[in-house]
Amino acid sequence: MKFLKRLLIFxxxxxxxxxxxxxxxxxxxxxxxxxxKTTSYVLKGAELQVNYSSPSKKNRVIFGELVPFGEVWRxxxxxxTTFTNSETVKIIDKDLPPGTYSIWTIPxxxxxxxxxxxxxxxxxxxxxxxxxxxxxxxxxxxLQVEIPTRELTIAVEDFTMLFEDDNQLxxxxxxxTIKIRIPINK
Numbered sequence: 001m002k003f004l005k006r007l008l009i010f011x012x013x014x015x016x017x018x019x020x021x022x023x024x025x026x027x028x029x030x031x032x033x034x035x036x037k038t039t040s041y042v043l044k045g046a047e048l049q050v051n052y053s054s055p056s057k058k059n060r061v062i063f064g065e066l067v068p069f070g071e072v073w074r075x076x077x078x079x080x081t082t083f084t085n086s087e088t089v090k091i092i093d094k095d096l097p098p099g100t101y102s103i104w105t106i107p108x109x110x111x112x113x114x115x116x117x118x119x120x121x122x123x124x125x126x127x128x129x130x131x132x133x134x135x136x137x138x139x140x141x142x143l144q145v146e147i148p149t150r151e152l153t154i155a156v157e158d159f160t161m162l163f164e165d166d167n168q169l170x171x172x173x174x175x176x177t178i179k180i181r182i183p184i185n186k
Contacts, residue, residue, distance in 0.1 A: 034077035034159075041163035044186045046087035050103075050171065053078035054159045062176035063107050072115075072136055075105045075173070076159055080136075082120055083171075090185040091116070092145050104136050105173075109149070112180050116143040147180045 034055040041048045055077040060066050067073050075081045080102040088097050091114075102120045106113040119140040152174065159175040163184075170181040 036078070037161070039162050041165075041169065043089065043169055043184065046085055046089055046186050048086075048089070048163065048171075048184070049084045050081065050161050050163075051084075052076040052081035052159070052161050056159075057155060057157050057176055063178055064109070067107055069108050070106065073105050073107060074136075075103050076161075080104070080120060081161070083116060087186070091143055092183050094143050094145060096143050101142060102136070107149075107178075111146050111148045114145050114147055114180070114182055115141050117141050145182070147182055150179045150181070152177045152179050 034053040037052055037054050039050045053076045063069065082100055083103050084100040085096060085098055088095055090096070096116055099118065100120060101116040101118055104115040104117060106115070115136075117136055117140045119137055121135040155177050156174045156179075160173070162172050162174075164170045164172050164181070169184045171184060173180050173182070
């Protein structure tokens with residue numbers, strides 16, 4: 001009986017150490033390699049903001065290998081990327097109510113599915129899967145659109161998300177030799 005109590009106490013202490021020390025240390029270390037970035041824009045009074053972590057290419061093949069085709073990607077590194085809008089906006093022709101959403105993507109060779117989800121999980125992937133499986137709950141998806149890819153002639157070293165006003169507001173996602181442009185309207 002004493003052994004079981006000690007084992008239980010040991011496991012609780014070990015779990016608490018991992019949760020309160022290990023996870024924050026892991027997050028700090030990974031952010032050195034994939035720094036946090038923010039991009040903002042005001043569209044006809046609606047404040048838009050994207051927070052993401054920016055991994056680097058580092059001579060790797062990104063899409064189709066590091067980020068497999070046909071599988072959900074947390075769209076960046078570390079915690080899931082978030083999109084915040086202060087007023088309802090349209091993504092292509094679909095309404096996105098005000099709020100903060102996690103952005104998930106399913107990259108394919110010629111197009112990506114972009115998913116706005118009302119849940120923002122802590123990390124975005126499971127540790128037991130080595131980062132291969134996401135923690136996205138598909139039941140919390142609010143909006144999904146398909147965006148064609150564009151081939152870039154010069155590779156983008158760091159994953160980048162930027163707003164671009166080109167007679168139409170776009171949220172551009174660029175990395176390696178791929179770019180997608182998500183139209184946003186009000």
